[in-house]
Amino acid sequence: MGEHAILSPSGAERWMNCAGAPAMEKGLPDEDNEYSIEGTCAHVVAAKCLVERKQATAYVGQSFDGYKFHEDMAEPVQRYVDTVLRYADGGQLLVEQRVSIEIFTGEVGAKGTADAVVIRPGELALIDLKFGMGVQVRAARNRQLMLYALGVREEQELAYGPFERIRLVISQPRLDGYLDEWDCTAAELDAFANEVSVRADEAHGVMLIHGDGGDISQYLNPSDDACRWCKAKAICPALAKFVQDAAGADFSAVSPDPVMVTVPAENFSPALLAQKMAAIPLIEDWCKAVRAEVERQLFAGVEVPGWKVVQGKRGNRQWTDVEAADALLQRMRMRQEERYKMTLLSPPAIEKVLKSTPRRWKRVLDAGLIEQRDGLPSVAPADDKRPAWAPPDTSNDFTATEESMT
Numbered sequence: 376m377g378e379h380a381i382l383s384p385s386g387a388e389r390w391m392n393c394a395g396a397p398a399m400e401k402g403l404p405d406e407d408n409e410y411s412i413e414g415t416c417a418h419v420v421a422a423k424c425l426v427e428r429k430q431a432t433a434y435v436g437q438s439f440d441g442y443k444f445h446e447d448m449a450e451p452v453q454r455y456v457d458t459v460l461r462y463a464d465g466g467q468l469l470v471e472q473r474v475s476i477e478i479f480t481g482e483v484g485a486k487g488t489a490d491a492v493v494i495r496p497g498e499l500a501l502i503d504l505k506f507g508m509g510v511q512v513r514a515a516r517n518r519q520l521m522l523y524a525l526g527v528r529e530e531q532e533l534a535y536g537p538f539e540r541i542r543l544v545i546s547q548p549r550l551d552g553y554l555d556e557w558d559c560t561a562a563e564l565d566a567f568a569n570e571v572s573v574r575a576d577e578a579h580g581v582m583l584i585h586g587d588g589g590d591i592s593q594y595l596n597p598s599d600d601a602c603r604w605c606k607a608k609a610i611c612p613a614l615a616k617f618v619q620d621a622a623g624a625d626f627s628a629v630s631p632d633p634v635m636v637t638v639p640a641e642n643f644s645p646a647l648l649a650q651k652m653a654a655i656p657l658i659e660d661w662c663k664a665v666r667a668e669v670e671r672q673l674f675a676g677v678e679v680p681g682w683k684v685v686q687g688k689r690g691n692r693q694w695t696d697v698e699a700a701d702a703l704l705q706r707m708r709m710r711q712e713e714r715y716k717m718t719l720l721s722p723p724a725i726e727k728v729l730k731s732t733p734r735r736w737k738r739v740l741d742a743g744l745i746e747q748r749d750g751l752p753s754v755a756p757a758d759d760k761r762p763a764w765a766p767p768d769t770s771n772d773f774t775a776t777e778e779s780m781t
């Protein structure tokens with residue numbers, strides 16, 4: 376997992392889209408959050424499963440990199456492990472493979488770590504575990520995986536190449552077991568190598584300009600892919616301008632100036648709404664980053680005009696000694712049903728309990744006592760893999776109502 380290259384594979388979407396990002400991020404601290412620590416733990420366990428050939432459940436309760444591998448993580452990690460083993464069948468599996476990318480990015484000693492690599496004559500497969508649930512990661516033209524592929528091809532081509540087929544695979548098991556594969560040709564990888572070289576040269580050049588105190592604003596290029604994980608989000612002038620431009624028209628709608636109160640009709644045109652909708656993820660990311668930076672500065676004792684730290688809402692009341700409280704309530708003659716709330720476990724919880732006896736779980740299923748509501752319709756990008764939702768046909772309902780009124 377650990378990558379210390381400035382132009383790293385995991386940051387490729389950023390520095391290849393925004394040449395100024397490495398300069399802007401320089402010196403800013405890496406900030407781990409609960410999700411990144413959990414992801415690191417999942418990767419460590421996944422690698423152990425593949426190397427030690429054990430089930431993920433064998434590691435439940437153990438701590439890795441300071442994070443306890445909990446039961447809920449075992450199933451998704453196992454899904455990834457099973458996926459890798461399927462790809463590895465009949466091939467040579469390399470786990471957590473350190474790959475040199477120095478000759479492509481020009482950064483001395485630069486390396487990345489590929490989660491799983493499977494090699495067979497003429498074919499290379501790279502399988503990457505994404506443990507997050509927020510953003511669905513696509514395999515097609517995935518720059519992180521393509522950079523790993525360049526490095527692995529360089530190292531292995533002599534023994535197993537030439538590689539005609541390069542399979543890039545994203546396993547995102549906590550997103551309904553999402554699995555995405557994109558087959559990349561050798562020619563596409565060659566073209567990508569040229570692109571990496573051009574973009575890396577540009578990023579190196581911008582770092583030099585920045586180091587000399589020059590203006591690099593023309594090299595900042597905000598976009599979802601570039602900014603999502605950028606450490607400079609809260610301080611980046613280009614991103615702040617993007618947010619202002621995207622939201623500016625709506626600010627005028629709430630202006631106290633009576634002339635500006637009227638919202639122009641084109642503000643509601645589908646085309647403009649689509650444009651604003653596309654800007655929302657980046658604006659939300661920016662809002663989160665700015666809020667986090669304000670918090671960080673206030674907690675560090677820096678004065679941020681107009682803002683302060685206050686004590687949060689008190690937590691829920693709870694017993695200091697559950698047994699003593701229960702004994703007291705019994706002495707007060709409270710009945711058990713008054714003191715305790717007993718509810719039947721949910722179907723997923725019962726399924727877990729009956730995991731070791733599948734026949735009993737099948738009996739539950741066969742009884743037809745479980746229902747599952749359809750998900751509520753929600754807005755998604757047009758290229759989302761799910762089919763478009765069709766509203767239920769209510770024409771018959773309407774007819775019936777009409778008839779009933781006559």
Ligand code: SF4
Nearest residue numbers: 393597601602605611
């Ligand atoms: S926030 Fe976006 S535009 Fe600004 S430096 Fe980072 S990647 Fe570039």
